[in-house]
Each structure stands twice: as structure tokens, then as C-alpha cells.
Amino acid sequence: MTIKTDRRSFIKVSTAAGGGLMLGFTWVACKPEAEHAIALAMPEEWYDVNAFLKIGDTGLVSIMSPNPEIGQNVKTSMPMIVAEELGVDWKDVIVEQAALSKDFDRQVAGGSQSIRKSWDSLRNAGATAREMLISAAAEKMEVDARECTVDKGIISHSSGKSVSFGEVASMASKQEVPTQVSFKDPSAYKIIGTDRRNVDGKNIVQGKPLFGIDTRKEGMMYASVLRPPSFGQTLETFDDSAAKNVKGVTEVIRFGDKIAVLGNSNWAAIKGKKSLKAIWKKGESLENSADHDAAMKQILKNAKGESLRKDGDVAKAFKEADSILDRTYEAPFLPHNCMEPMNFMASVEGEKCYAEGPIQTPEWTQNRIATATGLKPENVEIKLTRMGGGFGRRLYGDFAEEVAQISQKAGVPVQLLFTREDDMTAGTYRPASKYRIQAAVKDGKLTAYKLTEAAMNSNMYGLIAHFFPAGCVDNYEVVAGKVESNITTGAWRAPYTNFLGFAEQSFFDELAAEMKIDPVQLRLDLLENVKGTTDENIEYSGERMQGVIKLAAEKAGWGKAKDGVYQGFSAYYSHNTHVAEVAEVVLEDNKPVVKKVYCAVDCGIVINPLAAKNQIEGGIIDGIGHAMFGDLTFEKGSPSASNFDRYRLIRNIEAPDVEVHFVENVLSPTGLGEPSLPPAGGAVANAIAAATGDRFYKQPFIQYKDVIG
Amino acid sequence: MASYELNVNGKNYTVDVDADMPILWVLRDTLGLVGTKYGCGISQCGACTIHLDGTAARSCGIPVSKIEGKKITTIEGLSKDGSHPVQQAWIEHDVPQCGYCQAGQIMTASAFLKDNKSPSDEDIQQAMSGNLCRCGTYLRIRKAVKTASKNS
Numbered sequence A: 001m002t003i004k005t006d007r008r009s010f011i012k013v014s015t016a017a018g019g020g021l022m023l024g025f026t027w028v029a030c031k032p033e034a035e036h037a038i039a040l041a042m043p044e045e046w047y048d049v050n051a052f053l054k055i056g057d058t059g060l061v062s063i064m065s066p067n068p069e070i071g072q073n074v075k076t077s078m079p080m081i082v083a084e085e086l087g088v089d090w091k092d093v094i095v096e097q098a099a100l101s102k103d104f105d106r107q108v109a110g111g112s113q114s115i116r117k118s119w120d121s122l123r124n125a126g127a128t129a130r131e132m133l134i135s136a137a138a139e140k141m142e143v144d145a146r147e148c149t150v151d152k153g154i155i156s157h158s159s160g161k162s163v164s165f166g167e168v169a170s171m172a173s174k175q176e177v178p179t180q181v182s183f184k185d186p187s188a189y190k191i192i193g194t195d196r197r198n199v200d201g202k203n204i205v206q207g208k209p210l211f212g213i214d215t216r217k218e219g220m221m222y223a224s225v226l227r228p229p230s231f232g233q234t235l236e237t238f239d240d241s242a243a244k245n246v247k248g249v250t251e252v253i254r255f256g257d258k259i260a261v262l263g264n265s266n267w268a269a270i271k272g273k274k275s276l277k278a279i280w281k282k283g284e285s286l287e288n289s290a291d292h293d294a295a296m297k298q299i300l301k302n303a304k305g306e307s308l309r310k311d312g313d314v315a316k317a318f319k320e321a322d323s324i325l326d327r328t329y330e331a332p333f334l335p336h337n338c339m340e341p342m343n344f345m346a347s348v349e350g351e352k353c354y355a356e357g358p359i360q361t362p363e364w365t366q367n368r369i370a371t372a373t374g375l376k377p378e379n380v381e382i383k384l385t386r387m388g389g390g391f392g393r394r395l396y397g398d399f400a401e402e403v404a405q406i407s408q409k410a411g412v413p414v415q416l417l418f419t420r421e422d423d424m425t426a427g428t429y430r431p432a433s434k435y436r437i438q439a440a441v442k443d444g445k446l447t448a449y450k451l452t453e454a455a456m457n458s459n460m461y462g463l464i465a466h467f468f469p470a471g472c473v474d475n476y477e478v479v480a481g482k483v484e485s486n487i488t489t490g491a492w493r494a495p496y497t498n499f500l501g502f503a504e505q506s507f508f509d510e511l512a513a514e515m516k517i518d519p520v521q522l523r524l525d526l527l528e529n530v531k532g533t534t535d536e537n538i539e540y541s542g543e544r545m546q547g548v549i550k551l552a553a554e555k556a557g558w559g560k561a562k563d564g565v566y567q568g569f570s571a572y573y574s575h576n577t578h579v580a581e582v583a584e585v586v587l588e589d590n591k592p593v594v595k596k597v598y599c600a601v602d603c604g605i606v607i608n609p610l611a612a613k614n615q616i617e618g619g620i621i622d623g624i625g626h627a628m629f630g631d632l633t634f635e636k637g638s639p640s641a642s643n644f645d646r647y648r649l650i651r652n653i654e655a656p657d658v659e660v661h662f663v664e665n666v667l668s669p670t671g672l673g674e675p676s677l678p679p680a681g682g683a684v685a686n687a688i689a690a691a692t693g694d695r696f697y698k699q700p701f702i703q704y705k706d707v708i709g
Numbered sequence B: 001m002a003s004y005e006l007n008v009n010g011k012n013y014t015v016d017v018d019a020d021m022p023i024l025w026v027l028r029d030t031l032g033l034v035g036t037k038y039g040c041g042i043s044q045c046g047a048c049t050i051h052l053d054g055t056a057a058r059s060c061g062i063p064v065s066k067i068e069g070k071k072i073t074t075i076e077g078l079s080k081d082g083s084h085p086v087q088q089a090w091i092e093h094d095v096p097q098c099g100y101c102q103a104g105q106i107m108t109a110s111a112f113l114k115d116n117k118s119p120s121d122e123d124i125q126q127a128m129s130g131n132l133c134r135c136g137t138y139l140r141i142r143k144a145v146k147t148a149s150k151n152s
């Protein structure tokens, strides 16, 4: 495969032209992040080959990981792709987290897109550097570059001569950047497709400072912020005399409707905050979940909203149907509850801001900080730390914006930490939503499918309305309506599909029963209809969907469960990845218990199976946990829970075993941070229905006390 | 302000802090030992787990005034170089995703294994259920504890 190189990855090379940019080794000496013992000595000189990689005079290679690390493991998998094309031994690679830089495209962690969108640029960075090393080596050995090959950091000529990366690193950095490179054939991969441990693993298990909350800076103060207790409230006045008497508190700063307490420890700041006496204005619009529910039900009833897709004549098909299935599914708001609460460090000095912390969207956040402080975006420097989870919450840099404002007012570097209570009550929640699904059946065939969405603040985006069963049913319609709210909402791991997947896959299970057909067979039959579609909005593949469905059914022994084991099926495409799951439930004391989930995934080439499985296992457990327990409602604008005493997350003993299988192919890789989550709740609900005969239409499932116990 | 004598990871420290300051914040903000994490502050998540005289304890719920004379071990002091069998097992099974909860998980597991040399799968799940992990690494945690129990 040949591909034109992209100028973008070589900006640094051109700035370094005429000598190669030599970097001291101090920066790397502080960051030996490779999980393995580094076999090669630490270099004295480093040579920039392109923005993604530097090669040391000993042959050690340092690869930049451009995207933010939230636990999706890109800090290991992205450099693996570069290393593969470069032809270096993985043990001779160290990895560094890139800061926000114009050298890289899309430095975002979100939508499970890091790997998919960077696949070409990462391979390009590695392949181009490899060609530059070869041409330098050919020059040095006085041989023809076309007769050279690269393996494990050695460039060999057919005559038997060879040189190492380290020997030609300096020369390579001065080579002309090739305009065309070819990528390796997947059959030749030595790193991609092999299990590689997390490059930060050793540091994590030793408690090394890696996270935003661990950031420290000379003269830095800790801040805790008091915000209005309810959405819709504003600050009238406050008394900070008691707060200022708390030992360690240095300053109290009001900004907008919020009050920041600064101190010489988080404890001082938190204690100071608790001592504030604030008087809040009675808000005019303090909202209740009960009102939200009523308004959303009205949307569903009247199918009022925007038409997102319409095929055929749905009304006619319903009129002519032999039978109709009509179901409504309901979901609450959800907080994100990243284990590391929101935090950020900022130091505003005059016209400049240095900010460091955990953020999924550094570029957007740079602009937010600039707007809030009146600084120019180019004067706002952002450094990325490892993130203790993101799940969509860290797409929103409200906390970075807050701390920049506080630092600007205080004139010192400040680290803002949300307490868990702040984190859960000042969220950008998964919006509460409801789905009504209606299906028409005639002569034993599905003739129409209608999906109506009612959600708080915003509706399904992108191509979700064109997911399965769009293209499989002649008469198909999606309508989406929303209820405006002052409760802040946003993306939450697998936005919309995190609940739509459950609703739709529960519905198909019931529909199959109604049609007296096996639920797996129903899906396989329907998917026949979408094969060969020319509809550009339909991005899922009938063949690949059937592939994962068959694989999951085969591995789980679908329909052949042991006595007392009840199975539930679910299949869902999202974030460009096809997934099918079979959940197994048993009855203990007459109550259903989820024992195991089989999962089949088609994500194209699997970069790092060890880490890929971790994502899939985690997504399933997270999906089941939230389907079972996740619940947040509002009364008078105030959330029903603010900490883990009243908000239940799934715990170790409640997690089922997970068995993961991949469809093997050489298609371009797609992401895994989200896709295993949407089908999980449906697989479990369908298995529980098989075991008990009870169907769940609402999350969390624990509200069905007589079934769950 | 009062002054407290602490023994952390075999070293003695004197800290001048409020009597009610949880040991979590003393470790993190006063002593700069940031391996111990904050997750909830109300003894519900396990992110802040340390050892007090070898027993697992939630550092967010224990005021500094209550632990004088006790030996504190944090994740930084579990081993010099990450060689503790639990840390090794964590690496072997590639447990972490985001990694934030893992110091607490490791401290819980290492204290548990001291008293339970050959735990059953059920024992392990029970023992590890006080520590939350939003990333859902529970299955690997179980496997790693099992492996560590064999290598301890």
C-alpha cells in the first residue's frame, strides 16, 4: 500500500532542518515510562525525525502519544502503530504524552475515534521515518537503499552489511522527507496484533504522580468552589468570616455565582468552603424530574419532533398490520463519576496562562480559558496529564475555565479539585430520555419500525438515526423531540446509544417472541435486507453485523444453554464497531443473577488484544452496572445523590465474567472505548426475561424489586 | 495548630496540621505522597486505602490525631521498586485502565492476602468489593489477586 505523506507530521522536521533538532536527555530521563526494562542505554543526543518520534544515538526511540489518555490505552496503542511501521523492537521504545500542539491532528479523546482517525497518520509517521533511516543507512554503507530492509532497529543490506538506528539517527534527521511511502502488509506485523502491557503500568502500580490531581507547582494554592446547590439558583450574598478563620485558608474569591476558597491544602480549602455562609436567591425555575417525565411523555404521545429519517409509508404499514408492538423505555439522568474527580491546575501570569490537567478536549479548553480570562488562545499553554477516567465528562472544560479565572484573580498558581459532592452535583449529566418503539408485523414479516426519542436538552446526533434497523425495513422512521432544561447535560460514554441500545435490543427480543421466531434468526434475516445498500447514511455493515452475531451465538452456545441457565441476546453497532453479546443468568433464591457475558467484536485489526479486551470487559461491566443501579433525579433543581453512599456503582462481586472474541480481518481498526457498553443492558434484560418472564422498560433495573430482590 | 509525629513508610515525620485533617490530605498535600488517591471522602470507594499497622484502612476517614504511634504504609512504601507480588500480578494481568483506583485496589489486596494465604474466588470478590472502579477492571483484579496469592 502506498500513500502520499501528509505535511502536517513534518512541521518539526522543517524547523529542525540543517542540523536536526538536538534535545538534551533530561526530559526523557525523568520519564522512563516504558513498561519493560529498557535494553538500550539512555542516549546523550536525541534527533527529531518528525513530530511523532525522536531517535537517540543509542537507537532508543521515543514516540509521542498525541491523544489524551483516559484509560482507553491510546498511550500504548498509538505508539505501537508508529513503532510497527518504523521497524523498531518494542522494548527499545519509550513513550511520551504530547502536550496540545499544532503538530497533531485531532488531539481529542472522545467517540472512540482516536485509533480510527489516526490510523493513517500514525503509520505514516513510522513509515516515513523508516524510509529516512534507510536512506541514511544506504548513504553510510554506500549501498542501494532499495536493497535494504529494516527489523528491530537494524537496517540491513542484502550484502550482509548493517547499521543500527542509533548509528544513523543524526543523518536520518537530515534526510529529505519522502513524499510517498508504503505501509507494511498486515501479515508482516510484529507489534500490531500482539499483547503489549500498558506503558504506564509500572508507574500506576507504584502510585507515581501521573494524574491531574497529582500536579504540583511552586507556590500553588488549592481551591474548593461553592456553587449554587440547585440548578436555577443564583448567589445573593455570603459571609466568609468563619471560612477565613479556618487554618490554612488564604483567600476567598467570588466569581459569578460561585465562591472559591483557597488554602494551603485541599483540606483547608474544603473545610473553608464548608464554613461559608451563602444566601442563595430563590430560583425562578427549579426543575423536577416528575415534570420532565410528563413533558417527555407528551412528546412520545404526539410523536412531536424533528424527523431524522423517513423511509416508505410508515402510517400505511401500521394501518395494514396484522399486529403492532408498541413499547416505551425510560432512562434517568446519570452523573459520570470518574474515579478521579474533576480538577485542573492553572497559573495565569499577566498575559499568559499555563494550565495542566486531565482533559479530553485540550484545544476546545484552550479557547474556553482564553474567553474566560480575556487572554489570547495562543497564550494559553495546555499540558495533558493522565486522566482518572473521562466517560465524556472531561470533554467539558468548565473546571479548567473556573481555575483559570480563580488563578487570574488570586495571582498565584491554583489547583481546583471538585469534591465528590461537587463532581456529582455540578455535572454535565447524561440527559434523561425516553424512547417509544413501534413495529408493524404483517404476514409474519416486520413491515414498519418507528422510533420516537424524547430527551432532555438535546437529541441523538450524527448517524444514530441510520443505525440498525434502518435499511432493513421498508417503512422506517425516526422522530426526535427535546425538553429544554437548565440542568447541564452532555456526552456520557456512548451518548444516546448507551440507553437506546438497551431499548432497541429489548424491543427486538419481545418482537421476536411476538413473531414466534428465534431472536438471533430475526436479526440475521433482517440484516439480509441491508446488504449492498447504496445509502450513504448507513455506515454499519449487514455482513459484519451478521458476523459478530454468528460468532457470539456460536461461542455462547446460543439455544443450547445448560439447565437453569437463561440466555439473552443483544447486538449493536456504534462508534464504527460491530458488537454482539449473549448474557447468561441463573436464578439464586428465585432471583436472577448475571453470571457471564459472551461478547463478539468486529473492530477491524486489533492493535493490542490484551488492552482491547480490557476495554470490552470494562464497557460491559460499566453498562450492566449503570443499567442495574444508575439513577439520578432532580427535585427543585437539586440532584438526588451527591456521593457513593446514595449513588450505587457496580462492585466487584456483582460483575459477571466476560469472554471476548474478535472477528479476524485486516480492515482498518476502529475504537473500543464505548461500543461494548450499549448492547450490555439489553443482553442482561433479555436474559432476565428468559429466566423470569418479566420485562424491564425502565432503568435502573433495581426499581423492579419484586424481580431483582 | 498541633504537631503530630507520624511514621510513614518507615520514615518519621512531624507535621503541624489541624487535629481533624484526614490522614489522606496529610499524605497528599503536606507530605507530597500523592499515590494515595481521593475518591469520595466518606469511606465508600476505597481509592484512599492505606495500611495502618498492616491492616487496610480508609485514609479519608481517619483524622491525623487518631493515628499517632501507628505505622502507616502507602502505595509508595509497599515496595521499593514495584516488586511486591500484588504489584507484579497487577502488571502481569495488565489490570489498569485509567489506573486511578488501582493504588487503593492494590493496598486492599495486599492487606487481604496477608491474612488469607489461599483465598477462594468468592473470598477475593468479597474482599475487593469495597473498592470501586468506574472503568470496570474487576475481572482482572480478581485474576491478579489470585495470581498474587500463589506468588506471595
Ligand code: FES
Residues within 6 Å of the ligand: B037, B038, B039, B040, B041, B042, B043, B044, B045, B046, B047, B048, B049, B058, B059, B060, B061
Ligand atoms: S476517598 Fe476514602 S474511601 Fe473514597
Ligand code: FES
Residues within 6 Å of the ligand: A071, A339, A388, A389, B096, B097, B098, B099, B100, B101, B102, B132, B133, B134, B135, B136, B137
Ligand atoms: S482503572 Fe479506572 S477507575 Fe479503576
